[in-house]
Amino acid sequence: MVQKISLAFANRVRLFYSKTTSVVSFVFEILYELKNFFLQRKITRLILIRQILFTGFEALGLISFVAVAVGGIIILEGSAILPGFGQSKLLYTILVTVILRELGGLLTAFIIIARSGTAIATELGNMVVNQEVESLVSFGISPVLYLVVPRVLGVVLSMMALTIYFNVAALAGGWFMAYLFAPIPILDFLTKLFSEISVIDVISSFIKSLFFGFVVAVVSSYQGLQVNFASTEVPQRTIKGVVLSLSWVILFDILLTAIIYLV
Amino acid sequence: MMQKLEANKVFYKKETQLLKDFSFSFGGQLYGILSDQPEENSNVLKVLAGLIQPDKGKILLGGENVYTSFQKKERAVRKQIGFVFQHGGLLSNLNVLENLLVPYDFHFPEISLDRKKEKISGLMDFFGLPVKILTERPAKLTISTQKALLFVRTYLTEPKIIFYDDPFMNCSLEIKKSIFKLILKLKEEKIIQIFSESVDVQLYELADMVILLQQGAYYSSDTFKVLKKSNADFVTGLISKLLAE
Numbered sequence: 001m002v003q004k005i006s007l008a009f010a011n012r013v014r015l016f017y018s019k020t021t022s023v024v025s026f027v028f029e030i031l032y033e034l035k036n037f038f039l040q041r042k043i044t045r046l047i048l049i050r051q052i053l054f055t056g057f058e059a060l061g062l063i064s065f066v067a068v069a070v071g072g073i074i075i076l077e078g079s080a081i082l083p084g085f086g087q088s089k090l091l092y093t094i095l096v097t098v099i100l101r102e103l104g105g106l107l108t109a110f111i112i113i114a115r116s117g118t119a120i121a122t123e124l125g126n127m128v129v130n131q132e133v134e135s136l137v138s139f140g141i142s143p144v145l146y147l148v149v150p151r152v153l154g155v156v157l158s159m160m161a162l163t164i165y166f167n168v169a170a171l172a173g174g175w176f177m178a179y180l181f182a183p184i185p186i187l188d189f190l191t192k193l194f195s196e197i198s199v200i201d202v203i204s205s206f207i208k209s210l211f212f213g214f215v216v217a218v219v220s221s222y223q224g225l226q227v228n229f230a231s232t233e234v235p236q237r238t239i240k241g242v243v244l245s246l247s248w249v250i251l252f253d254i255l256l257t258a259i260i261y262l263v
Numbered sequence: 264m265m266q267k268l269e270a271n272k273v274f275y276k277k278e279t280q281l282l283k284d285f286s287f288s289f290g291g292q293l294y295g296i297l298s299d300q301p302e303e304n305s306n307v308l309k310v311l312a313g314l315i316q317p318d319k320g321k322i323l324l325g326g327e328n329v330y331t332s333f334q335k336k337e338r339a340v341r342k343q344i345g346f347v348f349q350h351g352g353l354l355s356n357l358n359v360l361e362n363l364l365v366p367y368d369f370h371f372p373e374i375s376l377d378r379k380k381e382k383i384s385g386l387m388d389f390f391g392l393p394v395k396i397l398t399e400r401p402a403k404l405t406i407s408t409q410k411a412l413l414f415v416r417t418y419l420t421e422p423k424i425i426f427y428d429d430p431f432m433n434c435s436l437e438i439k440k441s442i443f444k445l446i447l448k449l450k451e452e453k454i455i456q457i458f459s460e461s462v463d464v465q466l467y468e469l470a471d472m473v474i475l476l477q478q479g480a481y482y483s484s485d486t487f488k489v490l491k492k493s494n495a496d497f498v499t500g501l502i503s504k505l506l507a508e
Contacts (some may be wrong), residue, residue, distance in 0.1 A: 043368050123356065130351035137314055139366035139420075140341025146365075238281065 026144075026222050030152055033145040037153070043141070051154025055116040056161055062111055067166040070107065071173030074098055079181060090094050095174050098194040099259075100205050104167040106253060109212040112159055113245045117220040120151055121241035124224025125234035133225070141226070152217040160214030163205060204260045211252050219245045266291070266325065266343065266423045267472040268311075268455055273320035275310050275479070279303065282310055282317065283479040289424070291453030293446065294458065295467045295487070297501050304459035305349055305428050307476070309441050311457065312426045324424070342370045345422035347413050349429040353401040359412060360397040365417050365432035379419075386415045390441045415444060425449070427458035430466070439463075464505055475501060 037044055078091040124147060127133050133143045175189045223241035227233045268289040275282040281303050296304060309315045313322055313329030322329045327340045353362050363383050367374075384394050390411045401409050412434050417425060430446075433437055447469070449456055460466045467473055467487045475482040475490070475498055483490075490498055 021483050039414055040369070042372055043365055046357075049354075125354070130355060132352060132354050135346070135348060135352040135354070136311070136365075138312065138341070138344070138346040139369055141365070141369055148425045 056158030068173030
């Protein structure tokens with residue numbers, strides 16, 4: 001019995017070790033191929049442009065809606081609760097803290113996981129089944145260079161741009177909601193808002209978006225390329241990609257917040 | 264100097280033994296592979312083409328191992344090898360022209376786009392494919408056309424060694440004729456061509472040498488004509504099975 005349990009434990013450890021090594025070497029391969037990406041831009045440029053268009057440009061509508069709504073909701077909730085404690089001036093602090101420090105990056109990452117993460121895992125998985133990845137290998141083109149690096153760069157750049165856009169749109173949504181209930185000149189609103197924003201908040205938002213974009217693209221690409229031969233594996237890997245991306249983004253968020261604001 | 268592809272004690276096992284201590288030297292001829300595990304022939308070709316890493320042994324091209332990572336030196340090795348897949352293989356998110364240009368741009372960045380397009384339309388014409396499909400995505404085309412495009416893409420870069428995995432599968436009669444014509448032309452040019460075919464026995468008859476594999480191990484090799492006269496049970500069994508298909 002004890003032998004069986006220890007054998008099962010040893011197998012688990014071995015599996016964990018091989019999976020970790022596989023992911024780590026995948027990340028290193030991406031970093032290594034980054035330099036070749038610029039040398040081979042003739043064949044990789046198109047993939048990068050398409051990824052930015054899909055992840056960045058085509059997500060603008062959804063991002064705008066969510067951002068304006070979230071900004072508005074924060075002002076609504078704050079206006080309802082804070083005056084009761086005589087803390088109305090904290091409204092701007094809460095808006096900046098919640099949007100700039102946390103929700104801007106997190107919600108943008110969630111939207112990108114839902115749209116682009118799933119698309120990347122599905123697309124790459126189907127490419128494996130359809131022998132498209134093998135055909136790249138037959139030309140001598142590294143699948144990581146051709147398929148993964150442009151997607152990682154595209155998602156990271158889009159994530160950074162969309163996070164900035166989300167923050168601006170959410171703050172604008174906040175102003176709009178505030179204006180509806182108690183008309184406030186935009187200049188006053190902005191003055192109060194900027195007095196609450198620190199350089200560290202902006203840097204934190206930037207660093208987080210960079211990490212989140214990288215994590216989402218790497219996890220989704222890795223899961224997509226783990227498909228072997230059957231198309232039934234594609235949805236399974238896509239779901240795994242979503243779950244892991246969400247988990248890693250939240251873990252990184254906690255870690256980065258702790259490093260930036262507590263250390 | 265004529266190119267040589269050498270398999271040196273190659274050993275590869277999946278669920279079954281695919282290659283067992285396989286050694287062979289391929290030189291400017293047309294080779295057919297016939298084995299008692301025909302469903303695994305694709306993997307045997309992929310190991311020989313360096314797409315799958317063997318468990319043991321080496322496949323050498325001009326002294327360089329064909330299964331290697333993607334460094335500058337190995338890129339030059341892969342430039343010389345073409346592989347026509349049994350099915351699929353065209354990048355579904357690119358149109359036909361973009362698909363054809365991927366390996367062409369990668370290996371020949373110095374050639375102008377106009378010259379590339381000229382060569383592409385020449386080859387498309389040879390296979391009887393209309394130029395208007397260049398802007399279409401592969402999914403919109405018939406399987407036979409997709410298969411023909413795999414040949415066009417492979418021939419564009421003028422490899423010195425070409426692997427064909429079931430080249431006639433899903434091909435229309437017209438495309439089949441064009442493939443035959445081109446294989447014959449390349450045979451005269453002493454290009455190394457290695458195939459495995461399950462639909463049409465004609466290509467085996469055309470081959471300079473048919474290599475027989477028994478449970479992944481080299482059994483014998485000769486022309487199809489000679490092998491047909493063999494009395495060995497293993498050889499007659501393999502050939503009658505092929506002829507029956």
